[in-house]
Amino acid sequence: MKESLVDILCDPLDKSDLELHVTKREGDEIIEGKFVGTVTGEEYPIEDGIPDLRPPDMRDE
Amino acid sequence: MKESLVDILCDPLDKSDLELHVTKREGDEIIEGKFVGTVTGEEYPIEDGIPDLRPPDMRDE
């Protein structure tokens, strides 16, 4: 995903802002990292360039 | 035309209300008569059941 996507993403639970933590980039692309809900504190993983913004209880892992 | 049409008609010039004058009816139908603009005083004829609500200067008669 591109960093610019952050502008329109929000926490699915309460629509509050997300904080982006990047652990791996490739050029413009964010490959690994996570979003953290600034209000809920929930974590949303970014793996292989794909952010998983399902509510945490829908991630069955 | 039906009398109920009056509910949605207005003076084309300034959108103010019209007053209906009927000279001939057939059942529910108004066949002859005229509308008079309550503000503009303009007259709009009803002939053969058809109201002519063009701005008066567009009626070339």
Added chain:
Amino acid sequence: MSVRDEFDAWAADGRDRGMEQRHWHTAKHVLSRMPVESGDAVLDLGSGSGYAARALREAGGAGRAVGLDGAPGMVENAREYTDDESVEFVVGDFGALPFADDSFDHCFSMEAFYYAPDPLHTLEELHRVLRPGGTFYCAVNFYEENRYSHEWQERISVPMTRWSAPEYRAKFREAGLYVAGQDNVPDREVEIPPADEFPTEGFETRAEMVERYRELGTLLTVGVVP
């Protein structure tokens, strides 16, 4: 020549019915998309023979359908062809709609809008007479991308406005309407002769005629009142 003079002549020589027949090929698809609910009041802008107002009542379930046309001869014909108490016809001009604010739920117009002396003003008038959420289904065959239509102006004395598809969207927005959709509705019914019969009166080649009817067809722009 005035709208009355030009189109009363059409009404007198049967061109109203001729148009109905040709326009129906695409008009029926346009009409069937309209979100008319039972009891709605609908307006047909430039009603000609009146077929659209009749269809919106019969098939569309509208409670009241009103056709407006600037040519008294057209309105007389439309009235004569109509046998439905809830379909009414009014002589009026696109430049000064004789309807109160929020009078209609939806408005349809086929091959008529571009005759408006000031089309942007007519869009503003439609904005006024339609209730919030009401739609304007504006169908035209005369438009910039349809180069086969460009010469029509030569044969019609009333000045015509030739917008492109993007211009229709821009002008709708300028008048304060949302643009809910736009597309080319193909005419799949007009018969297209085999290639060796071309050139015909209207087209140099079969490919041109295919482009005109099956691809360009009728430009539909759908506006919604905020």
Added chain:
Amino acid sequence: MSVRDEFDAWAADGRDRGMEQRHWHTAKHVLSRMPVESGDAVLDLGSGSGYAARALREAGGAGRAVGLDGAPGMVENAREYTDDESVEFVVGDFGALPFADDSFDHCFSMEAFYYAPDPLHTLEELHRVLRPGGTFYCAVNFYEENRYSHEWQERISVPMTRWSAPEYRAKFREAGLYVAGQDNVPDREVEIPPADEFPTEGFETRAEMVERYRELGTLLTVGVVP
């Protein structure tokens, strides 16, 4: 079974591409009606193989297209099929959209909306993430009037909502959306065998198959945010 389990299996055995191929017959007509302007941000709700997001960027001129899907396997495939920096895919659920208010100009959805666990709530969410005047183009083959679709639920573990066309309009309005239009977009491309080859696996008679594809086709409901 969860959305993830059901649809990751589809993604793994190639059903994402199979759907793309079949749905394209009507999806392309739906997409071409959308009033997308150059630079617009568009959402594809339940993006599967991602074809709609790609088409909205390439042909539609959108500035940014985002596909959302609840099955990580689908999103992986969609990303793999895509070679456009401005097309992005996100794993997310119809029940809790991870997008800020007014993020999108328009939203498209094909054969996905009825999987929403609470479809009215999803409409409200779309109302929130679309800007005023933004449209929701909601295309479904599974709906009440399409009786040929009724049995699909038996083969899919995720519960499906089967509204009728009037129910779609009513629910859009309940969620605060204007209904700008609704119609059945025919599939003119699926091949229909000659009458003597019926019954087939899917249809008793040719007339049934004609009804299913050429008449019922895809139900499209267009909503607009006030």
